Amino acid sequence: MIPAHRIEELRAAREAFVVATVVRAAKPTSVRPGDSALVFSDGTIEGFVGGVCAQESVRLQAARALETGEATLLRLLPGLAISERDPLDGVVVSHNPCLSGGALEIFLDPQPVAPRIAIVGDTPIARALTAIARAAEYDVGMVPEAGDAALVVASHGEAEEDALAVALRLNVPYVALVASPKRGRAVRESVDDELRARIHTPAGLDIGARTPADIAISILAELIAQRTAPPVDAPIESATDPICGMEVLASEQTVHLDTADGRVYFCCEGCRSAYVH
Incomplete structure (x- = not known):
């Protein structure tokens, strides 16, 4: 035993x-x-x-x-x-x-x-995603770490580039930025060419989400779709x-x-x- x-x-x-x-x-x-x-x-x-x-x-x-x-x-x-x-x-x-x-x-x-997701920001979307991710049995943190399943930056302009850079260096599989298309492009441009293509922005699947909860669901759905795709390893x-x-x-x-x-x-x-x- x-x-x-x-x-x-x-x-x-x-x-x-x-x-x-x-x-x-x-x-x-x-x-x-x-x-x-x-x-x-x-x-x-x-x-x-x-x-x-x-x-x-x-x-x-x-x-x-x-x-x-x-x-x-x-x-x-x-x-x-x-x-x-x-x-x-x-x-x-x-x-x-x-x-x-x-x-x-x-x-x-x-x-x-349990897969770990780092959520950066204290915004309605970040709070909604934290609650939904925990309900889906994800381990939620605020700082990206090696072995994480995902990083989602939903800080509305605060410390975005630093968090994204850390997650990309750690090879976190799913990296997303909650931002408008215009600001998302601008933030992407600040990242190395070979890494910027890995940033999902706008974050989430296009399901017509408007509320913080719906946007959080679309982000988690995109993460799940990536995690359950046929393995390439x-x-x-x-x-x-x-x-x-x-x-x-x-x-x-x-x-x-x-x-x-x-x-x-x-x-x-x-x-x-x-x-x-």
Whole structure:
């Protein structure tokens, strides 16, 4: 059982993680239903949900669950190495040649960090956006920080350029300025050429908004549309163990060997040793 205070510590630190819980164990296995662990985005595991080979499957599928935000039931079965989607939504079946002969079902519950939005200004639009963003379970701040999902400047001319410049340097994905088209163009001109195209101004989707609340809704809608667009980032990187054929997470936490031809990943030290010798 994972202590509740540990979960609260991670949430306070704004660290994403996956709770992995064994829900079924068919002997011979080294775990029991109810055993659990925390799995982090870098592949680190706190707790115990199986031996090294089971852990590698958990590592990989937990990383994918964090990426999608969707809970997954991972079925680990003995047999030739293969991973496949079960016809049932949310179920992944992984046949693992390294298992001791038993079978496991592990529920992976992703706990992503609440997206943070920095809202600059003390205006009716800024106040409305703060209230709506909090209702949508965003973490709201007043100063842009690394890792933010968005910056919205709604200060009516106060400290606009400085806030925009900081957010752009931090590569905040969504940067918006609440301003008239004329003033928006003027502020954009004060920003480096390569960065100004990233500033959304006028801010928000064109839904005919007039009131502060409606404008705030249009801004949040534009942010949501950008956040839910198909990802352009590379998918979770995996590798195939050259000895047993198992798919593993390509991370520092996974057993690996650096060779002249590049890094080779393994499910366990046994496969690494077999590869070397």
